[in-house]
Amino acid sequence: MLTGIYLRCDVGTKLNMDLVERRLSEAVELGAQSLRIVGGAFDKGQGLLRIVRTCPDRGIRISGDVEVRDLMKRPVREAAEYFDELAVNVDPSLLVAEDVDVRGLILNVTTTDQSMDQLIPFTRRMIEVREAKLLKFSANILSMGSPHTYLTFVERLLTLADEYPGQIYALLPWVLTGIDHLKITRSVCNYRGIIGLFLDGAVTACKIGRDKYDPPASLFRLPLMEVLQLDPLVRGIRSLYPQHLTGICAQCIFRDYCGNLCPARAFNMYGDFACSFPDCQILHDAGLFPGECMNVKP
Secondary structure, rough: OOOOEEEEEEEOOOOOOHHHHHHHHHHHHHHEEEEEEEEOOOHOHHHHHHHHHHHHHOOOOEEEEHHHHHHOOHHHHHHHHHOEEEEEEEEEOOOOOOOOOOOOOOEEEEEHHHHHHHHHHHHHHHHHHOOOOEEEOOHHHHHHOHHHHHHHHHHHHHHHHHOOOOOOEEOOOOOOHHHHHHHHOOOOOOOEEEEEEEEOOOOEOOOOOOOOOOOHHHHHHHHHHHHHHHOOOHHHHHHHOOHHHHHHHHHHHHHHHHHHOOOHHHHHHOOOOOOOOHHHHHHOOOOOOOOHHHHHOO
């Protein structure tokens, strides 16, 4: 029923050890085998480290993100041995200090129009000189400032994918990757098997923060199985299928393979999991969505 948990270390949310540990145990009973820790994980003291240390005994594969400036801190070093995968958040417009060892790590690269010129040289240096394992790029049309700048970003990324096969990843719509580059993005997300978990034990849908949806206090006391059945947000994403999509995604020939790529991003943008992937809809509205990828029968 579940495959994984996103533990959100949002600013301002206090850690409730007992409830988080209970939720983890419940999730494992429902089939969860992975835990991804996102946000300011290592500013939460020893409590979160204790949770990290228990994961191997629970049979949970653990991954997480850390800010590059935190990579040298003692809590990160203490926890790193328990991670199956550790990713470092970096910005191409900022130098990664030479004393920060990124060998064998995944880099989460946030790209905007301000860092476009650094994109290719930054990637080459991180892979060839600093020996990073994989670069995962995050960008969208709004952060790029315009659809045309975004399309330029995609072109450069595909060039890098040819140069470094298997070491470039990005959440790109299938209509933009071309058949030769489908491996750098993903197919329909396994969102029905993933829950988000706040540090106070509240359950959410994947990557939906408290600013978008604050779970009812009454659900905190219920077993996780009942939360999955009763929480309207969680039920909404778990009942979503590609045939429910609207907008340009409903008309796209890749609908059943790409889905809307990230329902959480659609919800954060439009308030509805079934809406089109925002970049695809913006491209369509600007007349830049590839016409050959449109199916006239939604």
